[in-house]
Amino acid sequence: MKVTWLGHACCLLEGGGSKILIDPFLTGNPQAKVTAEQVEADFIVLTHGHADHYGDTTEIAKRTGATVIGNFEVVNWAQAQGVEKTHPMHIGGGHDFSFGRVKLTIAHHGSSMPDGSYGGNPAGLLFTIDDKKIYHSGDTALFYDMTLIGEAGIDLAILPIGDNFTMGPDDSLKAIEFLQPKKVIPIHYNTWPLIEQDADAWASRITKADALVLQPGDSADI
Ligand code: NI
Ligand code: MN
Numbered sequence: 001m002k003v004t005w006l007g008h009a010c011c012l013l014e015g016g017g018s019k020i021l022i023d024p025f026l027t028g029n030p031q032a033k034v035t036a037e038q039v040e041a042d043f044i045v046l047t048h049g050h051a052d053h054y055g056d057t058t059e060i061a062k063r064t065g066a067t068v069i070g071n072f073e074v075v076n077w078a079q080a081q082g083v084e085k086t087h088p089m090h091i092g093g094g095h096d097f098s099f100g101r102v103k104l105t106i107a108h109h110g111s112s113m114p115d116g117s118y119g120g121n122p123a124g125l126l127f128t129i130d131d132k133k134i135y136h137s138g139d140t141a142l143f144y145d146m147t148l149i150g151e152a153g154i155d156l157a158i159l160p161i162g163d164n165f166t167m168g169p170d171d172s173l174k175a176i177e178f179l180q181p182k183k184v185i186p187i188h189y190n191t192w193p194l195i196e197q198d199a200d201a202w203a204s205r206i207t208k209a210d211a212l213v214l215q216p217g218d219s220a221d222i
Helices: 057-064 072-080 146-150 169-179 199-204
Strands: 002-005 011-015 018-022 043-045 067-071 086-089 094-096 101-106 123-129 132-136 156-160 183-187 219-221
Touching: 002 183, 011 123, 011 132, 018 123, 043 057, 057 067, 057 072, 067 072, 072 086, 086 094, 146 169, 156 169, 169 199, 183 199
Parallel strands: 018 043, 043 067, 067 086, 132 156, 156 183
Antiparallel strands: 002 011, 002 219, 011 018, 094 101, 101 123, 123 132
């Protein structure tokens, strides 16, 4: 399992014989190290409808033929934009795909689509790929039920630390206590001045997990 952080909340998972792209906000993302025209994907998995997450989904799915996975409302919206291969899910539900399993978990946030239409409820993503459990929380506040998600035995947690729109550094440290992941990657920070954070200072406060502070474009083996 290889994980590449492409900036903001966008991550590329390579495992289970597939390239799985999460929240592909590349155009307009000042951190992006790859363009929407270059990135490869067999599947695109979305946490919610906000433009900094839905991003280039339509264009990438049309070019690559990737299947778009997400909540029912987000996926219907993608279909209305002309995306052909889609798989709707909803919170609490899991499904076995060719590459592994995806389960949608709760997240405390909003989820309008880029045009302002309804985007259902926001989600977190729990992946099981090549016997590894990867939790991408999406945009969310801290919530105590992360303890329950952690009972799955998380190999890697991908968590926002940017504050303002999501958990900040202090709450994400609490999230790590609840989730007890082996490794953690911080995301959703330093994209804009409003969510500037010192990720190294944050990482130095983590004692029970291995903090992987990546630069956009960097990869880690899980
Ligand atoms: Ni959001
Ligand atoms: Mn966001």
